[in-house]
Amino acid sequence: MHQFLRLSRVLARTLVHAVPTVIGIVILDFFLLRLAPGDAADVMAGESGAATEETMAALRSRFGLDLPVLDQLLAYLSNLAHFSLGYSPRYNMPVADLILQRLPSSLALMGIALGLALVIGVGLGVVMATQVGRWPDRVLSVLALLFYSVPSFWIGLMLIVLFSVHLGWLPSGGAGSIGTEATGLAALLDKARYMLLPALALSLFYVAIYARLTRAAMLEVRSQDFIRTARAKGLSPMAVTLRHALRNALLPVTTIAGVHLGGLMGGAVVVETVYSWPGLGRLAYEAVMSRDFTVLLGVLLLSSFLVILANILVDLLQAWLDPRIEAAP
Template sequence: MSILKRFLVLLVRSMPTVFVVVTLGFFLMKLAPGDIADYIAASSGAATVESTNALRDSFGLNLPVLEQLFAYYRTLAHFSLGTSMRFDMPVTELIASRLPATLLLVATSIVMALAIGIVAGTVMALNAGRTKDRILSGLTLVFYSIPSFWVGLMLIIVFSVQLGWFPTGGSQTIGSRASGFHFVIERARYLFLPALSLALYYVAIYARLTRSTVIEMRRQDYVRTAVAKGLNHWQVTLRHVLRNALIPVTTMAGIHIAGILGGAVVIETVFSWPGMGRLTYEAINARDYVLLLGILLVSALVVIAANILVDLLHRFLDPRIEARS
């Protein structure tokens, strides 16, 4: 089975999950107090009960809850996410303008967390019980204990305010005409601190998991056989130990994608990163359930697609998974 075909099959199988996510999200939002009409009335400062009820009628908020849900299903059936009540724009356009920045931040954070965590965990495992292991274990415990937003604020103070190495926020210089390699470097300078702030918490998890898995794998019979055949230390570690140790680490990374997306909302606010975080905050503040459901649906699809990619990565790391499926 080709990779693309397998990806499409898994994506189709996940559609019931998306249906459940949208339905539960809709009812949870309806349980929250207030609606978009209350927000508009509070913003105008001169609204009356009659005008507020008129707004609810125009938005269909006075309809029974099930009718509102079925109306949203009909909108989705036409491959549309509806129109935002707050911005009076198609939800698809709003999300499309913010999603690439969030995906860039999340993908960079995952790559950084995995790279740093796997390297640190491997060093800890190869030096178990020694000074390097104790120092790295202490550092990972510190990263695990500190909230991401506080780490972000400290990074801004140290590397932006004091040292001036990185910008304090935003995604690019206003009016910049950089292109090519210079454009990539400029974007990387704006991206580094928010991505690192989001990644450090997960670095601790992946480092500890890699450490325990590598220690376990080094005790396996096939590792002893590889050593007996005369392979050097690094060949055994990279080709036999670390490759098998990556499976539980990447599995955990797939589970954490939803949490990283949620953490991106806070980090984007701290660093003024123009992603979906600010859009989500504005939608919650305005009680714009159409926009919120659109963000929830797209986020669920991103998480599902990422977990499918993790599944395909496992098949590459261990061909036996393909044989068993």
Template sequence: MRSLPRILKALRRTAVQAVPTIIGIVILNFFLLRLTPGDAADVLAGEAGAATVETLAALKAKFGFDLPALQQLVAYLNNLAHFSLGVSPRYNQPVSDLIAARLPNTLSLMGLALGFALVIGITFGAVMASFVGRVPDKVLSVLSLLFYSIPSFWIGLMLIVLFSVKLGWLPSGGAESIGAGLTGWESILDRARHQVLPAISLALFYVAIYARLTRGDMLEVKAQDHVRTARAKGLSPFAVTRGHVLRNALIPVTTMAGIHLAGLMGGAVVVETVYSWPGLGRLAYEAVMGRDFNVLLGILLLSSLLVVVTNALIDILQAWLDPRIEVR
């Protein structure tokens, strides 16, 4: 109960900072996307193959692309004020419906990838710090370097070749087995099997970062006075590592995890394309190719909100991990 005022203070501070930040991000993204040559009307006219100048002009007028940029921005902000993300010219559907249909897939993939990266990365880092300079430390250091260096799309393709083509253990793409008609636990297990390879491909880069970060922080914490005091009291090495070393070393790791959340969304674009995963990353790629700026703006806005919420949760988690941290 004593931590409740600290949590409320963190939430209040986040809310005050979030509003101008989100508005600034929306305006900046809007003008940056408008610098891109072409728009959805040009793409639709090009795909039609026989569009006339009059047809193109009518398309631009229908979607408001013929208006000055400032008028388009005002119209977009007015939509946001009414809790609307506008309509997608390409799909002819509300952007909110498109995002809502893809969001659960991306969130589940990101959550699984981040959880995998944290668990494996922290475990690797703890082992490396416990056996510093010895064989486990050297082997895991080499693995971490490989995970960090290899592009995620190449890892994805190699995982497909190994586990889907050669071994046949896991599906190579999609979110579920099409036409299988599975229900209940069978459907859940089927979707979980489809998530394994994309989540691993997305997570391995971050596994390397968290492993190296945990190792360095644990070695630094081990040299501090309170750890020597805990050893002098007769605590077992495991108790010292778990209660005094690892807990303090997790603070920088949780900070980096919050920062990497936006990177996970960006990495999902590549991974979801490789695995034909129906999520926001693939939708963003399709929106870029189709110059569907309304969809892109909606995805970028959602990503910004996700980062803001995550940072608030990270502040609360850090205050719980170390009560000495003051929430300002």
């Protein structure tokens, strides 16, 4: 019961901070996007090859682009109050429907990428910490530095060259085999083949961060009194490492992982474009190119919600890992 009440206080504190954060993000993003030159009517007119002033005025009037900026902001906030993300001039459909079509693909890609980064990064960090100063630690440190330094789009292209062009093991892009009628496990395996390379390209940067962070945290924890007590009790080195040192070392890793969810969305813009993955990152890129700021605002708002949700989960996880963590008074 005490554990439940403590987790409830942590959840309440995070939710109180989340509401003004979301409102501030919406307003700031709205004004920043209005600083960009052009609008959706300009792009649509350019694609048509010709447009009169009357046609341009009709397009702007239809989508409310001719209103003053403050009126556009109030109209957008009114739509949000009615649980609407507006209407897309480019795709000629509600923004919410458009985002819902792309959301599952992005969540799957980001979830697998973050999972790979945490599992591989924490595993490498444990090896580096237990072999500190030896050749495994030095080799893995160099690899971590390499993954951290190389841009994700270059890694993505090199993975395509290696696994798709030279070896022919995995497809170079897309989200599934065209025309396939596979269902069940066969369909899942087909989807996994197309997802593996983009997820790996997106995760390698974070693998380097989590490996270095886990190594540093475990080396710091290893000198604490409770570790020496666990060893004095006769526990095996494996038990001391996994049950005591690693559990406490995971606190900074989980904090950074929550922050990185927003970075994953930013990296997904590049990776999804390289691999033609139909997710929110590619949708955001298309919205920027077409000046469809309503769609872009919807993607940014959803990204903010995902980051806040991740922070809530991280706060709850940390409160579970460390009973000393309490909500602020």
